[in-house]
Amino acid sequence: MSTLVFLEHHGSSIQRGALGVLGKAAQLDPDTAGVIIGAGVRDVATEAGRFGAKKVFVADDAALEAPLPQPRVDVISRLVQDQGFGTVLFAASVLASDVAGGVAARLGAGLNWDLNDLEVQDGALVGKRSALGDTVIADVGWTAEPRLGLVRAGSFDPAESGGEAAVEEISAALEDFSSKAEMVEQAHEEQSGPSIEEADILVTGGRGLGAPENFSILEELAAALGGAVASTRAVVDSGWYPYPTQVGQTGKVVSPKLYIGAGVSGAIQHKVGMQTSQTIVAINKDPNAPIFEFSDLGIVGDLNDIVPKLTELVKERKS
Amino acid sequence: MKIAVCVKEVPDPGPNRRIDPGTKRMDRSGDRSLNQYDLHAVEQALRLKEAAGDGEVVLISMGASRALDSIRKGLGMGADRAVLVSDEAAAGSDLVATTAVLAAALEAESPDLVLFGQQATDGDGAVLWAAVADKLRMPVVSQISELEVADGHATAKRQTEFGYDKIRAPLPAVLAVADSLNEPRYPSLKGIMGAKKKPQDVKSLADVGVDPGSAGEAGSRTTVIALSPPPSRGETIKIEDDGSGAQKIIDFLMERKLV
Numbered sequence A: 001m002s003t004l005v006f007l008e009h010h011g012s013s014i015q016r017g018a019l020g021v022l023g024k025a026a027q028l029d030p031d032t033a034g035v036i037i038g039a040g041v042r043d044v045a046t047e048a049g050r051f052g053a054k055k056v057f058v059a060d061d062a063a064l065e066a067p068l069p070q071p072r073v074d075v076i077s078r079l080v081q082d083q084g085f086g087t088v089l090f091a092a093s094v095l096a097s098d099v100a101g102g103v104a105a106r107l108g109a110g111l112n113w114d115l116n117d118l119e120v121q122d123g124a125l126v127g128k129r130s131a132l133g134d135t136v137i138a139d140v141g142w143t144a145e146p147r148l149g150l151v152r153a154g155s156f157d158p159a160e161s162g163g164e165a166a167v168e169e170i171s172a173a174l175e176d177f178s179s180k181a182e183m184v185e186q187a188h189e190e191q192s193g194p195s196i197e198e199a200d201i202l203v204t205g206g207r208g209l210g211a212p213e214n215f216s217i218l219e220e221l222a223a224a225l226g227g228a229v230a231s232t233r234a235v236v237d238s239g240w241y242p243y244p245t246q247v248g249q250t251g252k253v254v255s256p257k258l259y260i261g262a263g264v265s266g267a268i269q270h271k272v273g274m275q276t277s278q279t280i281v282a283i284n285k286d287p288n289a290p291i292f293e294f295s296d297l298g299i300v301g302d303l304n305d306i307v308p309k310l311t312e313l314v315k316e317r318k319s
Numbered sequence B: 001m002k003i004a005v006c007v008k009e010v011p012d013p014g015p016n017r018r019i020d021p022g023t024k025r026m027d028r029s030g031d032r033s034l035n036q037y038d039l040h041a042v043e044q045a046l047r048l049k050e051a052a053g054d055g056e057v058v059l060i061s062m063g064a065s066r067a068l069d070s071i072r073k074g075l076g077m078g079a080d081r082a083v084l085v086s087d088e089a090a091a092g093s094d095l096v097a098t099t100a101v102l103a104a105a106l107e108a109e110s111p112d113l114v115l116f117g118q119q120a121t122d123g124d125g126a127v128l129w130a131a132v133a134d135k136l137r138m139p140v141v142s143q144i145s146e147l148e149v150a151d152g153h154a155t156a157k158r159q160t161e162f163g164y165d166k167i168r169a170p171l172p173a174v175l176a177v178a179d180s181l182n183e184p185r186y187p188s189l190k191g192i193m194g195a196k197k198k199p200q201d202v203k204s205l206a207d208v209g210v211d212p213g214s215a216g217e218a219g220s221r222t223t224v225i226a227l228s229p230p231p232s233r234g235e236t237i238k239i240e241d242d243g244s245g246a247q248k249i250i251d252f253l254m255e256r257k258l259v
């Protein structure tokens, strides 16, 4: 067996991104296995077979219940050494990225991240990595085994192939330092908020708004346009706007007809949540803001001047 | 309390950034500055030191020797001193090689806390802390948007794909902070003047006890094979607002029949 995929689960199902990576891995290497790590996860394994795994290793242990990275580094590193996997792939997430980094250090292995495609060139695995805010694509490789890869969220859709995976249970031997961090409270959903996925027009506010009360100018613009207001992680983390309105890697993936970003820098983890928007308009006072590289129209200026004027113009146009 | 903060000099974000097609490494010859996300880590370290009433904040970095120009910004904000590992043999380091160097420099300091920024704007890896924590055999928490350090423990809140986790870890620990954790202070004029006189140790690989074979390209396990331009998104227009910005947007939206 030569390729291992970390199958991150939440509740009783495997994450979509991980199933997508599993399908891609199985396409490139028929000997692809998955690994599921948690407590009470034996039943989760069957799903992996349907999405391309020949074999699934299951580490089921009460000590692995909380989704913390370091115990998973112990389990995966050991498994890779025991079974001699040549490649280990992860679908990027907050958890999986920390697991991948830890495994790289433990095994002294090469890790390529932000991969949005994988292929075999002349018998060697090659990753396609978007770099520098997606302004260049690098073909990246590995000079030694195991090859570790973190695949950007949303790169591969899961494909059901209908197979069945052999399940092998493995034990968890944890390092002393791996169990030091403990989960006090998990996946607490912050206050509810409106759904942004259905909206045709999204007006997104970032930290450039300066203060939570300034979201009101975006709400007025969104109302005039008949759209909804969305946000970035920076403002959600700061408690300025509710988590359900967040666009990006750890928020929602949206694809509106029109996305207007005001005071949004356009970091890569935000971009992955909105890059398929049909039309993108950005207002930012920094001419070097990354968002201008993927906007159809960018205005370099102060949102406090531009947004209220725009709202008036939209209202005039509509009346 | 001794707090080490890992900081990196990066090329200024913007359209002038590029990867050198010859070396296939980041072109670091243009304008550069301290990674903006690391300012939040420096800020947090200073606040923790101020709250504790005593302690030391040490900046740790790997990069070219002129990176000190950027690192001084952190000293200007109030950090006490800086350690820069700079060595020809460290150039071209990938994740494992960088980890070997930084872990060695950190071990020499025995800090109670190791802080990282959320990501480096040139590499966007957002993984280095996890690798360094494994080498240091310390607990790690990343993406921290709220932090409390008390009674020898760090308690952190952080966002995942599913909501907010609260995680507690005993010190010493490695903590990577999000940009939402705080608003970094600006260095005062006095701070900027004083920064020049603060200790700035430039160390070689030998000084930190790293074998040249474990650093730089020799110590790396990944390679860049080829570079190509991304598929074009079509025309992008960028206009400086001269008072007519809102009008430009509405004209554009009408042309595309979006209003």
Ligand SMILES: Cc1cc2nc3c(=O)[nH]c(=O)nc-3n(C[C@H](O)[C@H](O)[C@H](O)COP(=O)(O)OP(=O)(O)OC[C@H]3O[C@@H](n4cnc5c(N)ncnc54)[C@H](O)[C@@H]3O)c2cc1C
Pocket: A093, A094, A205, A206, A207, A208, A209, A231, A232, A233, A234, A235, A246, A247, A248, A249, A250, A251, A252, A262, A263, A264, A265, A266, A267, A268, A269, A270, A273, A283, A284, A285, A286, A289, A301, A302, A303, A304, B118, B119, B126, B143, B179
């Ligand atoms: C693992 C991981 C997951 C992440 N997931 C997400 C995610 O799901 N969603 C997400 O959004 N981010 C996510 N991030 C964070 C992301 O990297 C950025 O930190 C975040 O998107 C920045 O938010 P922002 O654009 O609001 O703030 P900033 O980056 O601070 O940008 C503010 C912008 O406002 C501009 N500005 C300031 N004042 C004005 C003014 N008066 N007028 C006009 N413009 C102004 C500034 O020039 C700046 O460009 C994630 C990061 C990591 C590491």
Ligand SMILES: Nc1ncnc2c1ncn2[C@@H]1O[C@H](COP(=O)(O)O)[C@@H](O)[C@H]1O
Pocket: B006, B007, B008, B035, B037, B038, B041, B060, B061, B062, B063, B098, B102, B115, B116, B117, B118, B119, B120, B121, B123, B124, B125, B126, B127, B128, B129
């Ligand atoms: N060469 C370096 N020297 C010191 N710290 C670094 C270096 N590269 C990255 N870091 C730290 O690691 C964090 C994450 O970087 P990265 O994983 O490269 O995105 C940054 O925010 C810095 O705190």
